[in-house]
Amino acid sequence: MRGKPVAEPVRVPVEGELASCPECEGGGGFHVAFRKREGGFEVFLVCPSCRFRFTVGEFLISDGEPRPYDPAIDDGP
Numbered sequence: 865m866r867g868k869p870v871a872e873p874v875r876v877p878v879e880g881e882l883a884s885c886p887e888c889e890g891g892g893g894f895h896v897a898f899r900k901r902e903g904g905f906e907v908f909l910v911c912p913s914c915r916f917r918f919t920v921g922e923f924l925i926s927d928g929e930p931r932p933y934d935p936a937i938d939d940g941p
């Protein structure tokens with residue numbers, strides 16, 4: 865891995881709408897960032913003002929690698 869290890873993004877509860885940084889209340893929107901995870905990338909948010917890193921829930925996207933064969937899905941009815 866390159867770079868320094870960094871802390872896990874903080875899980876932030878959302879009530880109503882979250883459009884400003886929960887840490888500094890600045891920003892007005894967020895940057896999107898990605899972390900490599902087994903089977904894909906975890907998406908998290910970064911405050912453009914204070915760099916606070918957080919998520920609002922699990923948000924994974926595929927890295928494009930085919931998943932392993934799974935008979936429960938691939939064998940059909």
Ligand SMILES: [Zn+2]
Nearest residue numbers: 885888911914
């Ligand atoms: Zn902030």
